[in-house]
Amino acid sequence: MFELKIERVIDAPVAIVWQAWTLHYAEWFVPRPWTLEVIENDLRTGGRSALMMRGPDGEENSSEGVYLEVVPQQRIVSTDALKAGWVPAEPFLVRIDEFAEHAGQTRYTARARHWSAEARDQHAAMGFEPGWNAATDQLEEVVARLKRG
Template sequence: MTYELAIERLMDAPVGAVWRAFADHLGECWCPRPWRAEIVAQELRPGGRSAMVMHGPDGEKMPQEGVYLEVVPDRRVVFTDAFASGWVPQGPFMVGFLELTPEGERTRYRAGARHWTAEACDQHKAMGFEAGWGAVAAQCEEVARRLAESGT
């Protein structure tokens, strides 16, 4: 059984701009405001390192470390916190994914997390998965629209 939480949005930006928002501007997108993400490493390739520190408004720091499992530019990213760089096992919480599907000049954005246990899935849901990942999607769309409008 897959213990999955997911959100889906139709974004008013082309898929290339949404991809660039994730690939090149992750620090602007990843944490629901007023939190912010400091990107330490973003090696967008299978086996590449993903590391960041999320900073809260009251000085909180939440480091995250993982690896990318699959990267298909403009379409899909799969990542996990089950490993640190170099395939070093660590306490797993989830396998995350981002899927982008072009729909004309818009993008179907689907993002989510799969968990090893029902308890971990319930914990993630209770942490505010839907609101948090929904805020991330909205911030990603803001950046993607800005990129599309500027032509970059």
């Protein structure tokens, strides 16, 4: 398996981390100074995800895919290998986000699974670890705000 992974314990119950992940997606999903426009985020099995990421120098990177599995407060699996209606697309990864209770906190795990070692290594070279960790830092900021009410 050609996987990249980050994992951390977030100081909040799963319900709050789930709320931050699902309802505040645009606030955390891309590392600053990039921004995210959510075109569609139909968070259900078979639902479409369509995003536009914008960089500080005018860069644009669109992403479209589908959710393969959504288990509330447990697991979200998505891929860009398919578009809405199960239309095949040029694949890059399958993303798996897992949320597990951990002594009143949440063990959050995010995986990127690739079709080849070359694709995995390309993703690592693009900055997987610092990028996904920065996004998860931002997720934790949203979680802290939600906890404060």
